[in-house]
Amino acid sequence: MSYQRLSPDERRAQILDVARRMFTELPYAEVSTAAIARETGVQRGLIHYYFGTKRELFLKVVQGLTASAAMQAPPPDERLALPEAVELLVNLFLDTAERNATTWFAALDAEGFGQDPELLRIVNRFRDEAVEHMLAVLRVAEPTETLRAVLRAYSGLADAATRQWLQEKTLDRDQVRTLLTRSLLALVSDIGPALDKPRRDRPRAGAG
Template identity: 30%
Template sequence: MRPSSSAKPKKREVLSRDARIQSILEASQRVFARCPYDEISIDDIALEASMSKGLLYHYFVSKRDLYLETLRSVLTTMSQIPEDFPDLHACLNAFLARFEASPALTRMVFRGGIGSDAEAEALLTDYRQRQFTLFCQSLGSNEADPLVRLALQSWISFFQEVCLQWLEHRDIPREQILVLLEQSLQAILSSTKRRIPPTEETSG
């Protein structure tokens, strides 16, 4: 039986350039979040994006180029938290909520993976600096104080590792993680003769 003349063949959806790039970035986020950079090939990302490797190379000239653009996109998402916190507890809680909402992206950012690439390091350093600035603001601290700066920058490495372990195992309630982070920072800051101001709940 011949098909009805009114039947129209299905048209393949044609994405705009921006939509195609966004589709590639979303696929690369999933792949880079699952595996270390060195274990991933362009073929893996093309497969995840359901496109040919040749088409992917039309938009990104190399795996490194794609990784850097993916990292920029991820850091933009990860930076979407408020910028005005009444105290450290509120600041930490906002970060944990952001990480909990995007665990795969958090792992990608905190684990790095491209080695000693200057451009990738610059992107991650900018994000780390934003964390540092928000923590300083929540503490009412002067960023120019060299001792506080050293203590807080060192603690941020601990903070990131704690968050990674928490997301990996999920066997500790968020409130206990908050207590651990606050108490650890208090212990470090005590050597600088500075204490964490009380939260709004405890000072009221």
């Protein structure tokens, strides 16, 4: 790639674009800052100047991925029935997973550098934000902490199911879509309220 004179912001964006593509196409361990520099057409030192180490560049890529996924969350639509809203959420998730599978699984596994605290914070913050987006799209007016916990657990199922589809090849997209839509619908309409009921029925301290 031939060198082009760009502003610092344009150069940073260019490096991030190349890094995002390479981390998406290859496992973390197979990507190097030298390869990113070569693909971008800059000296490797410039990558270190802008981003620091490969780990720090990867964290920026994951932050961008989670921010992009959050921005794609649709606004609540009063015209959609609950099953349609669930279908919309699941299809959006599957589209995002398919585009960014390698990067996301590397983030989940913290592949290449162990259980990195900053990476885990990014992933957990994304899960919390995703739960709030789900509640908004599903138009849950007064969500309980129990339902939030149920949806966080559902995110683990979604990650495992997409891994079976995109990595293990044991399920196809339609099967994963069916699994995730039916599970989410059951969790929101039946299981979540059933788990909340014992708490509502539990005697308050000092009652009686």
